[in-house]
Amino acid sequence: MNPHTPDDGGFDAQARTLHRASLAQMSPQAMARLRAARHEAQRAAPASGDARPWRWLTATAFTAVLAVGVGLQFLPQAPTPSSPGVTTPAPLASTDGETLDETAAGTLEEDPDLYLWLASAEAQPLAME
Structure with a gap:
């Protein structure tokens, strides 16, 4: 102007x-x-105001549906219930009352040698592979 x-x-x-x-x-x-x-x-001449709101409404609705679809992909997935015929094996119990799975995880978390090995020069080439 x-x-x-x-x-x-x-x-x-x-x-x-x-x-x-x-x-x-x-x-x-x-x-x-x-x-x-x-x-x-x-x-x-066609009415210029008739088609444009529908175009904007359609584009906005499509974009909103697409955004919701993408957003649903990032939601945490609930575990699916297993079928009634399939049973999972129970973990083996150790002598002190803890299961073997818990003791194995506990030893990895508490073992300082693991962290020393991760910091060593031997672990770096393995991590690069």
Whole structure:
């Protein structure tokens, strides 16, 4: 847009005066033909406001469904119940009342040699493979 200057009011008034003078010089037949052509063009042209809201609504709805679908992929998955015919084997019990699975996990967590080995030069090439 053009910036407004203090003398814009004079320019606008002058343009309106010239427009009125040009309309006064035009014949009524020419005005009627121009008016009819303008009305015909408005009827023939599709309504510009009808299709656009539906396009925006459709695009927004599609985007929302897509976002929900992607968001559902990141939700934690609940464990599926096993079928009634399949049984899982019970862990073997050790002598002190703990299961072998718990003692194996406990020894890995409490063994300082494991952490020393991870920091050694031998573990780094294995981690790179």
